[in-house]
Every structure is written in structure tokens, then in C-alpha cells.
Amino acid sequence: MAMGINQNYNRRLSARKRKAAIFYGVCVAAVIIALIMLVALLYSVVSEALGWYNLEGTSIGTLFTDGPSSKAIKSGLFPAIIGTLWVMAICVVVSFAVGVSAAIYLEEYSGRSRIAEIIQTNIQNLAAVPSIVYGILGLSIFVALFALGKSTLSAGLTLALLIMPVVIVSSQEAIRAVPSSIREGGYALGATRWQVVWRLVLPQSLPGILTGIILAVSRAMGEAAPLVIMGALSYVSFAPAHPLDRFTVLPIQIYVWISKPQEEFHQLAAAGIVVLLIMLLGMNAFAIFLRNRLQRNQRG
Amino acid sequence: MLFDKILGPKPGVANTPAAGKALTGNGNKYLLERIVKWVLFLLTTVSVLTTVGIISVLLFEGVRFFASDFYQEKRSELEVTSEAVGLAGADAAPTGLAPGIIPRIGVRATTESLIFVEWDRPNLGQNPTSYDVSIHPDLNLDLTDCQNLSAERTTCVISNAGPGRSYKVTVAAIAGAGKGVGVETESFSVPEKVRWYRYFTDTKWRTLLVPRSYGIWPLLVGTMMIAVLAMLVAVPLGLLCAIFLSEYAHPRLRAITKPILEVLAGIPTVVYGFFALFFITPLLRTISDDVGIFNALSAAVVMGVMIIPMVSSLSEDAMRAVPISLREGAYALGATKVEVATKVVVPAALSGIVAAFILGMSRAVGETMIVFIAAGQNEKLTFNPLDPVNTMTGFMATTNFSDNAIPGTAQFQALFAVGITLFVITLLMNLASQFVVSKFREVYE
Numbered sequence: 243m244a245m246g247i248n249q250n251y252n253r254r255l256s257a258r259k260r261k262a263a264i265f266y267g268v269c270v271a272a273v274i275i276a277l278i279m280l281v282a283l284l285y286s287v288v289s290e291a292l293g294w295y296n297l298e299g300t301s302i303g304t305l306f307t308d309g310p311s312s313k314a315i316k317s318g319l320f321p322a323i324i325g326t327l328w329v330m331a332i333c334v335v336v337s338f339a340v341g342v343s344a345a346i347y348l349e350e351y352s353g354r355s356r357i358a359e360i361i362q363t364n365i366q367n368l369a370a371v372p373s374i375v376y377g378i379l380g381l382s383i384f385v386a387l388f389a390l391g392k393s394t395l396s397a398g399l400t401l402a403l404l405i406m407p408v409v410i411v412s413s414q415e416a417i418r419a420v421p422s423s424i425r426e427g428g429y430a431l432g433a434t435r436w437q438v439v440w441r442l443v444l445p446q447s448l449p450g451i452l453t454g455i456i457l458a459v460s461r462a463m464g465e466a467a468p469l470v471i472m473g474a475l476s477y478v479s480f481a482p483a484h485p486l487d488r489f490t491v492l493p494i495q496i497y498v499w500i501s502k503p504q505e506e507f508h509q510l511a512a513a514g515i516v517v518l519l520i521m522l523l524g525m526n527a528f529a530i531f532l533r534n535r536l537q538r539n540q541r542g
Numbered sequence: 543m544l545f546d547k548i549l550g551p552k553p554g555v556a557n558t559p560a561a562g563k564a565l566t567g568n569g570n571k572y573l574l575e576r577i578v579k580w581v582l583f584l585l586t587t588v589s590v591l592t593t594v595g596i597i598s599v600l601l602f603e604g605v606r607f608f609a610s611d612f613y614q615e616k617r618s619e620l621e622v623t624s625e626a627v628g629l630a631g632a633d634a635a636p637t638g639l640a641p642g643i644i645p646r647i648g649v650r651a652t653t654e655s656l657i658f659v660e661w662d663r664p665n666l667g668q669n670p671t672s673y674d675v676s677i678h679p680d681l682n683l684d685l686t687d688c689q690n691l692s693a694e695r696t697t698c699v700i701s702n703a704g705p706g707r708s709y710k711v712t713v714a715a716i717a718g719a720g721k722g723v724g725v726e727t728e729s730f731s732v733p734e735k736v737r738w739y740r741y742f743t744d745t746k747w748r749t750l751l752v753p754r755s756y757g758i759w760p761l762l763v764g765t766m767m768i769a770v771l772a773m774l775v776a777v778p779l780g781l782l783c784a785i786f787l788s789e790y791a792h793p794r795l796r797a798i799t800k801p802i803l804e805v806l807a808g809i810p811t812v813v814y815g816f817f818a819l820f821f822i823t824p825l826l827r828t829i830s831d832d833v834g835i836f837n838a839l840s841a842a843v844v845m846g847v848m849i850i851p852m853v854s855s856l857s858e859d860a861m862r863a864v865p866i867s868l869r870e871g872a873y874a875l876g877a878t879k880v881e882v883a884t885k886v887v888v889p890a891a892l893s894g895i896v897a898a899f900i901l902g903m904s905r906a907v908g909e910t911m912i913v914f915i916a917a918g919q920n921e922k923l924t925f926n927p928l929d930p931v932n933t934m935t936g937f938m939a940t941t942n943f944s945d946n947a948i949p950g951t952a953q954f955q956a957l958f959a960v961g962i963t964l965f966v967i968t969l970l971m972n973l974a975s976q977f978v979v980s981k982f983r984e985v986y987e
Contacts, residue, residue: 258878265880269790272782273799276854279847280806286821287813343585351579352586365589370901370972371965372908374935375596378961382599386949403592410589434571436578464810467910470939493812493911500816500915508820515813522808 287519290512297506305513309479310495314506317499319514324481325394325489326463326521332398332485333405333462338455340402341409345451348410349417350439369407376404377471385472392473395485400468405458412454416447449536456529460522466493492518596965604962607756607955608738647713649730657700661713661726674714741959747921747937749953756956758963760923764931768842768913769906771927775846776902780853781888781895787854788861789883800855807851815915818844823916836918836930845912849902856901860894861887865986893982897975904971908964910935934964 294300299315308318344361352358380400390396420443428438444451469475474494482489490498492514499511647661659675675698714725744757783803787796822840826833833839864887872882888895918930919940932940941957948954 258881262878262880265883266790269782269786272779273786273803276779276783276803276806276847276850277799279850280802282821283809283813283817283847286817290820340585340588343582344589347579347582347586351582361586361590364593366976367969367972368589368593370904370968371596372910372935372968374908374910374938375600375961375965378938378958379592379596379599382603383595403588406589406592434575436575460808464808464812466810466812467914467935467939470910470914471941493810496812496816497911497915500812500819508816511816515816518810519813522810526808 287512287515290509291516294506294509294513297509305517309481310477310490310498311479314499314504314510317507317510319492319495319517321478321481322490322492322495322514323517325478326491328394328482328485328489329398329401329491330459330463332395333401334455334459336399336402337405337409337458341406341455342413342451344406344410345413345417346439346444349414350435350443365407365410369411372467373404373465374467374471376400377468379403380468381472391486392476392488393486394482394489396472397469397474397489397491398485400472401462401465404465404468405462408458408461409455412458413447413451416450416454417443419450420446449532453529453532453536456525456532460525460529463522463525464493464518466491466497469494470497492521600958600962600965603955603958607952607959608741610952610955647711647726647728649711649728657730659698659700659711659713661715674712676712676714678710678712745923747932749937749941749956754952756952756959758934758960760921761932761934761937761960762963763923763925764838764917765907765933765935767925767927767931768838768845768917768933769903771839771842772845772849772906773899773903775843776849776853776906777899779846780850780898780902781857783850783854784857784861784895785883785888788858789879789887803851803854806847809848811848811909811911812915814844814848815841815912818912818916830928832928834918834928834930836916836920837928838917838931839927841912841915841917842927844916845906845909848909848912849905852905853898853902856898857891857895860891860898863894863986864890868986890984890986893978893984896982897979900971900975900978904968904975907971908935908968910939914939934960938964 294314295302297315304316305318306323307320308316309321311317344365348358348362352361377400380396380403384390384396384399385392388396390399424442424446425438428442433441469491474490475498476488477498478488478490496511496514496518499507499514502508647659649657649659661673677700708729710727710729712725712727741756741758744755745759746755746757747760748755787800791799818840819836822843823833823835823837826837826840827835868886868890869882872886877885913933913936917932917936919932919936920930921932921937922929924931938957938960941953
């Protein structure tokens with residue numbers, strides 16, 4: 243009898259162990275599938291981009307110096323790159339000013355007041371609003387109401403609002419990570435609140451804040467949907483000269499080339515994607531560099 | 543003081559009377575403190591203003607969409623019949639008279655109460671002396687409304703037609719007694735007034751071509767189909783990745799795998815659109831011939847891949863919050879690793895995992911560029927994922943495609959109506975995920 247139970251147990255144990263092994267395999271397979279997807283994505287982009295490179299008459303130089311043209315081999319990204327830089331510059335300045343100020347206020351000034359609570363909930367909900375809805379906001383407020391037109395300024399402001407919740411939350415985390423003993427030390431020496439924030443808290447949390455902003459801005463850089471709604475999808479062959487100029491940005495230019503029927507334009511779009519991905523990679527690498535520096539500082 | 547209520551206690555050490563007195567001796571410093579606090583507070587309100595802005599912008603045009611009387615033209619059969627009738631005993635030969643005397647008529651129905659009947663005056667040297675306009679079934683046609691737009695064109699306005707019904711209008715041109723008659727008949731349908739609820743009940747979405755129709759269902763079905771299919775990819779893969787990272791992976795392996803997975807979240811959506819259109823779709827087309835060049839499935843699969851890191855990292859956070867003692871208890875009872883993962887850790891972290899699923903779904907509903915590029919912008923109601931579809935976001939992106947949305951038109955306002963729908967759906971999902979977390983979270987000491 244006891245023997246029977248034991249046998250039964252052993253049989254079930256080996257079945258359970260087999261199940262555990264299979265499940266482990268399934269988990270590993272899921273990770274591998276996800277990684278394969280990433281590799282497939284990069285492969286499809288790079289192979290098409292190489293197709294563009296091997297076309298007769300294309301050169302990497304003209305890709306960076308020329309504007310879009312009706313011929314794929316003569317088209318370049320110059321206006322799109324300059325447009326992206328304009329939009330990102332406006333976006334960084336505005337989201338830094340607004341996002342960091344809000345984070346400072348919420349962390350250092352507001353305490354646990356009811357208004358602060360409402361603002362916090364509001365930020366959480368804003369972060370989940372689809373980006374295309376921000377496009378509608380930009381279209382109605384910046385393009386139409388403020389009469390800024392389809393300009394880099396409208397686009398920069400819209401994207402700044404889009405990434406603002408992310409910037410606020412990451413800045414709040416960076417500020418919260420500053421030990422309170424530093425603040426108390428400042429107060430003990432008779433510093434006012436702003437002196438403590440400006441001379442002690444901000445310098446300490448700046449790398450963390452910057453990391454968050456760079457990651458948020460790199461999200462804004464790849465964003466096309468709100469700009470499409472705002473009417474940025476028109477043919478622009480010149481680089482914008484001032485903030486109120488018409489413009490195009492990299493993701494929009496890539497979309498325009500994807501939607502053309504000719505194969506060469508698809509390959510050109512892939513070349514544009516490679517440029518965009520390299521720019522994003524650069525920004526992310528910079529963010530990681532900052533984060534590592536921050537960690538070293540904290541250890542020291 | 544209201545200001546003090548908003549801004550909280552005065553800064554620094556100024557709460558005690560003595561300190562306050564000390565600070566008044568340093569007035570500039572104190573003033574600076576107040577100004578800084580105000581500036582920071584004002585900049586903080588930008589986030590609230592953004593919310594107010596989004597809602598009011600959506601409502602401002604969206605309410606007009608639902609409140610305005612726009613008219614849904616019915617497709618009239620446009621059967622135009624014309625004939626030339628030579629009167630008996632006429633000296634003029636009917637054959638020579640026929641082509642010129644037939645009035646070419648057109649009926650334009652703009653609203654249910656304003657119908658324009660226009661016809662050209664035949665110009666043949668023998669001007670018609672009179673016109674006979676009749677409508678079947680009979681309307682009390684008031685011919686005093688007729689006016690000559692030009693020498694060749696006359697317009698009559700009919701102001702008492704019944705909405706939704708079809709009529710036939712006949713214009714007979716009579717060129718003097720005994721000369722001849724040209725008759726043309728055209729049928730038309732009176733447009734129907736569209737009320738706001740038709741947005742929820744109609745099953746057609748046609749904003750560019752007549753007959754226009756604004757029923758949200760094709761877009762809603764397209765959106766939900768793509769989102770659900772995307773979640774069928776993202777949920778199992780994301781959850782299994784989370785279990786792997788949280789329960790199985792060695793910290794060093796995790797430190798490599800997790801950032802690589804998160805690269806997927808950082809790739810711009812336009813790149814995913816490219817991937818869907820030029821890699822996944824051709825792949826699907828080699829499997830089955832039924833797959834269209836543009837189809838919902840490939841957009842959904844790619845969207846699912848995009849959402850994997852979101853589901854995975856949020857679920858993993860929830861699982862890592864489950865205390866190690868629970869796992870150790872299960873192991874002590876002889877549980878295998880799979881039993882610990884699926885029967886202890888996942889149930890304990892379920893609220894966080896479900897919240898991750900809902901947030902992933904909300905992300906899928908709001909995603910634009912993948913759908914815009916790869917799903918085909920086809921506004922037909924279909925449940926077949928191999929067909930091209932359009933989503934709410936896809937429609938919003940197409941609307942401004944070539945500046946054909948002019949403010950004031952129903953099409954422009956429809957953009958905002960769809961925007962409201964999208965905003966409400968994603969907001970509800972976000973609130974649902976917050977509710978799940980706050981209500982069902984298991985708290986461990």
C-alpha cells in the first residue's frame with residue numbers, strides 16, 4: 243500500500259518535473275521570439291537600406307546634404323534633419339522648463355495638499371492620452387488659435403506637452419532620490435527653501451533629471467502621429483530657417499517615402515530609418531552615460 | 543489668505559513669528575522666495591491646463607458635430623430620361639428640333655427643405671416659351687421661387703419635400719404652340735437629417751464621398767480587432783518574458799536581456815509600420831493568398847511586438863514585489879518552479895499584471911502610425927483580420943492628409959467626435975487599470 247503511494251508519487255513527481263522543464267522552455271522561447279522580432283526588424287531595415295546604398299548614383303553624402311526629390315537616388319534628409327533639430331530644441335527647452343519646475347513644486351513646495359494630489363492624478367492620466375489626441379490639441383491651440391501655423395514652434399510645443407508627464411514623473415523621482423539630510427543641512431545653515439533647491443537639490447538630481455528628459459525627448463523624436471494631424475504631411479524641400487517656418491521631420495519624411503509606390507523610395511525610407519535609429523541610439527547612449535556618472539557620484 | 547492655502551505654508555523657517563520677523567529684515571530675499579514659488583506653481587498648472595485644453599478643444603468642435611443638422615444624402619438612382627415630342631400638325635420637323643429643346647436638368651438636394659431643380663434653356667433659335675415642371679408624387683411646387691440664373695439656366699427651389707423619400711421631377715420645355723416639346727425626367731432622393739445618435743447606430747463611415755455617413759462602428763470594430771489581436775501577441779509573450787526575467791533569469795542574464803527587450807519599446811512607431819508593411823505582410827502573403835497588401839493582421843502582430851516590453855516590464859515589477867518568503871514557503875512544500883510561478887507568484891501579482899494588460903490594450907487602441915501605414919485605411923465594416931481596415935486613430939491621421947478637412951465642415955468636426963471617442967475609451971481603460979491596482983492589490987508586509 244505504502245509502496246503504491248510512493249510509486250504514484252514518484253510518477254507524478256517526474257510528470258511535474260517534466261512540466262516544469264517544458265514551462266521553462268516556453269518562457270525561454272517567448273524571450274527568444276521577442277528577440278527574434280527585434281532582429282527581424284533590424285534586418286528588414288538594414289537590408290532595405292543596403293539596397294538603397296547599392297543603387298546606382300546614391301551616396302551617403304547627398305543623403306545628408308540634399309532635400310527630398312522626385313527621384314529616390316537624388317533625395318536626401320537635410321530638411322528633415324534640420325527640422326527635427328529645430329523641433330527637438332524647442333521641445334527640450336519647454337519640457338525642461340515646465341517639467342522640472344512642476345517636479346520641484348510638487349516635491350519641494352506643495353507638501354501633501356489637495357491641489358498637489360489633483361495635479362499628480364492629472365499627470366498620471368495625461369501620460370495615458372494617445373499621442374494623436376495631442377495632435378488635435380496642437381492643431382486647435384497652437385496652429386489655429388495662437389496662429390503659429392504649421393511651424394516648428396507649434397510642433398515643438400505640442401511634443402513638449404506630449405512628453406511633459408514623463409518628464410515630470412522622472413524628474414520627481416530624481417529629486418526624491420536626493421537624501422533629505424542634505425536639505426536639512428541646508429536649512430540648518432539658515433538657507434531659504436529656494437536656496438536649498440537651487441544650490442543643493444538641483445545639482446544633486448540634475449544627472450537623473452537630464453537622463454529622464456533625454457529618454458523622453460528621444461520618444462518625441464520618433465513621434466509622427468501628432469504632427470500628421472497638425473498638417474505637417476506636406477511637401478517641404480527646404481530646411482526651416484526660423485521657428486515659424488514650415489518644416490518636415492525625420493519620421494514624417496520616412497512616412498512619406500514609405501507611402502510612395504516605387505521600390506527605391508522604400509529603400510530610401512529604410513536609409514532614413516537607419517539615420518533616425520542611429521540618432522536615437524546616440525541619445526540613449528548619452529542618457530546611459532549620464533546615469534552611470536550619477537551612480538558613480540552617489541557612490542563617491 | 544487664499545494664496546497661502548494654494549501655496550502651503552510660507553517657505554523655509556518663516557513659520558515661527560520670530561523667524562518671520564527676522565526675515566522681514568531681509569525683505570528682498572523673502573520676496574524672491576514668494577516669486578519663485580508662484581512661478582513654479584504657475585508652471586505646474588500647465589499640466590492641468592493641458593488636460594483642460596484637450597477636453598475643451600475636443601468638446602468645442604465635437605459638440606458641434608453632435609448638435610449640428612447635417613444631412614445624409616441618399617444615393618439617387620439618377621435615372622435620367624429624356625424625350626423629344628413633336629406636336630401633331632407642327633410645321634417644324636421634330637427631328638431637327640429634338641436635341642436642342644430637351645432641357646438638361648439637374649437636381650441638387652442640399653437639405654430636406656431646400657432642393658434646387660436646375661435646367662438649361664435649350665438654345666436653338668426657337669426659345670422655349672414656357673416650362674412645365676412637375677414632381678411625382680405631387681408636391682405643392684411653388685414656381686414663383688424659380689429664378690433665371692443666367693440666360694441659359696433656371697433654378698427652382700422646392701421647400702416642402704419629405705425627408706428620406708424619393709421623387710421624380712419632370713421638366714417639359716414647350717417651344718411655342720404647335721412647335722414641339724422636350725421632356726426630361728430625373729429622380730432624386732431627399733436627404734435625411736442625421737441626428738446625433740446615428741453616430742452610434744449607423745454602420746457606415748464615409749466622410750469623403752456622397753452619400754456621406756458617420757457611423758462609428760467600422761472604425762470601432764477595426765480598432766478593437768487590431769487591439770485584441772495585438773494583445774493576443776503581447777499578453778502571452780509579455781507575461782512569459784516577465785516570468786522568465788523575474789523567476790528564472792540569473793541577475794547577469796537579466797541585466798542583458800531586459801535592456802534589449804526595452805529597445806523594442808524605444809523604436810519609433812513609423813519604423814514598426816515599415817516593418818509591418820515590408821516584412822510581416824509579405825511573410826503572411828507567402829502563407830496565404832487571402833492576405834491583402836494592407837491588412838489588419840500584420841499591423842496587429844507588429845503592434846503586439848511593440849507592446850511586449852510594456853506588458854513585460856509592468857508585470858515583472860508586480861511579480862518582483864511579491865515577497866520572497868511566499869516563494870520559499872511554496873518550495874518548502876515541494877513545489878516545482880512552474881508551480882511557484884503560476885500558482886503563487888502570478889496570482890499574488892495578478893492585480894499588477896491585469897493592470898499591465900489593460901494599459902497595453904489602451905496603448906494599442908491609441909497607436910496610430912502602424913495602422914496608418916500597414917492596415918489600409920479601409921472604412922468598411924469587416925470582422926476579417928486579413929482585410930484592410932481603418933481605426934479611429936487611422937481616420938484621424940487620414941483626415942488632415944491633404945488639407946481636405948476644412949473647419950466648419952462635418953468632416954472636420956467628425957475628427958473631433960472620433961477624438962472624443964478615443965479619449966474616453968483610453969481614459970476609461972487607464973482608470974480601470976488604476977482601479978484594479980488599488981482595489982485588488984495584495985499588500986504584503
